[in-house]
Amino acid sequence: MKAKWLVLLVGGIALSSFSWWQEKKITLFMAGDSTMSIKETKAYPETGWGMPFVYFWDSSVTVVNKAKNGRSTKTFISEGLWKSICDNIKPGDYVFIQFGHNDEAKDKVERYTTPEEYTTNLLKFVNETKAKQGIPVLLTPVSRRRFDKEGKATETHTEYSALVRTLAAKENVLMIDLDKLSMDLYQQFGAENSKWLFLQLQPNEHPNYPEGKNDNTHFNELGARLVAQLVLSEIKKQIPELAAHLVKPVVKK
8 A cells, every 4th residue: 555655646746746847937138229029119110120030939048139229239238238138147047148239339439349348248148148057149239231233141249249159169159150141141032121120211101200211220020020130040059948838839730
């Protein structure tokens, strides 16, 4: 009789442990700037690529997008945004880190970081994520839309993207080269048709922008979705353990 109860007890513990493992939650934090951030209604149709990104995941993953307009690595730290991520990292969580647009803006002193400071700040993000047993993922800054006279997409973050690549290799950190991937995407569309990915509006075309908009940095809904899909494709290639938590297609019988 005692043996029977022992078997039931051990079986119950094993089942409980299995259920806990099955239900374990992952948080995917996003640290970045306006190209990634969640937009206010008044900014529509401007869309950060982090907005469609949230819909890729099943119920085991919670995406916490802390990216904010106009932030560099420096202001992300000074305003406490990084601390709000770091304080909540659990073992096994992911932190996607994409900065550069504002770090390289020398005319905006409050945002600008020198190349040395940029590297130091990224290393801080990486080391503090690892210290919490989280998994950092560095991304080169997504490219702006710029073409030369021959219709070739040209680099817009040459120095700062190179710093991300160097740091990722040195520290053996996962890295998604979103700068290159997005340039390749724009090239596929071409100099003229790539405008359809950005916040490009004629006067009176949208009530939020009565004077129109000619923006080659920020995406519209289509551009944000396609950039998010670039990140998704790299996750499938580089991080299969995270890709296992993607939404599974429903197979109709």
